[in-house]
Amino acid sequence: MSQDASRRSRSSPLRDSSRIRTSSAAPIAACRAAAAALQAAIGAADDVRILDESLSGEDRDRLLASCDILLSLHRAEGFGLLPAEAMAAGKPVVASGWSGNLDFMDETSAVLTPVKLIPVTDAQGVYTGNVWANPDLQFAADALAGLIDDPAARAALGARAQAKVNDKLSPSAVSAMVEAALTEHAR
Numbered sequence: 639m640s641q642d643a644s645r646r647s648r649s650s651p652l653r654d655s656s657r658i659r660t661s662s663a664a665p666i667a668a669c670r671a672a673a674a675a676l677q678a679a680i681g682a683a684d685d686v687r688i689l690d691e692s693l694s695g696e697d698r699d700r701l702l703a704s705c706d707i708l709l710s711l712h713r714a715e716g717f718g719l720l721p722a723e724a725m726a727a728g729k730p731v732v733a734s735g736w737s738g739n740l741d742f743m744d745e746t747s748a749v750l751t752p753v754k755l756i757p758v759t760d761a762q763g764v765y766t767g768n769v770w771a772n773p774d775l776q777f778a779a780d781a782l783a784g785l786i787d788d789p790a791a792r793a794a795l796g797a798r799a800q801a802k803v804n805d806k807l808s809p810s811a812v813s814a815m816v817e818a819a820l821t822e823h824a825r
Contacts, residue, residue, distance in 0.1 A: 673688075676688065689701075702720070702723060702724060702727065702729070703727065705724070705729060706729070706730075706785075706786075706792065707729065707730050707731070707732065707782060707785050707786070707792065708720065708721060708724035708729050708730070708731045708732070708733075709731075709732050709733075709778065709782060710731060710732070710733040710734065710739070711732075711733070711734050711751060711773040711775070711778055712733070712734050712736075712737065712739075712771070712773075713734075713770035713771050713772070713773075714736070714737050714770045714771065715734070715736075715737040715738045715739050716737075716738045717738045717739070717741070718733070718737075718738055718739030718742070718743075721733050721739050721743065721748070722739075722742055722803055722807060724799075725742070725743065725747065725748070725796075725799035725800060725802065725803040726800060726803045726804070726807070727800070728796040728797060728799065728800040729796050729799065730748070730749070730785055730792050730795035730796045730799060731743065731748040731749070731799055732748070732749040732751060732778055732781045732782055732785070733748055733749070733750060733751065734750075734751050734753050734771050734773045735750030735751055735752055735753055736753045736755075736771040736773075737771065741806070742802065742803055742806040742807055743799070743802060743803075744802070746798055746802070747795075747798045747799045747801070747802035747803075748795070748799060749778075749781040749785070749795070751773045751774055751777050751778045751781065752773070752774045752777055753771035753772060753773050753774065754771070754772045754774070755769040755770070755771060755772075756769060756770065756771075756772045757769055758770050
């Protein structure tokens, strides 16, 4: 993204367009082809922007508050704080159906994108011998299109998401999980 485009996207009102937030300010070489394909798909559309700069906590919170749908396609997720926060705010979530986010979301409270488990490709060798998820991008795209086209379904999914997170991640629910884990560990 050019410096001018970056400045324009930061200074413009958040609800004026679609925004795609990447997780890294400097994509690694393996991701450059995907980033180029995404930019080509966006083309000259002036209502979609790719945000690839780091965001302050306040800016990230404003961006989350302004979104209609959160897309979280990941290969592995320890917990899924951003999807949990989006669900708590009543936002519908489309996420990989794999890893830590399944502790608080299911097919009734989010759109779970099917994944194929593939061997980890890791040049550093840290994760050698493990697998990670390869999410079905067409399924996710179709799910996003369906939610965009159906505001009632989007609102209903957001309400179910909020109820699920309030149930699974409430202070009393988390306390019960911690107590059970400590009890199990003490045995």
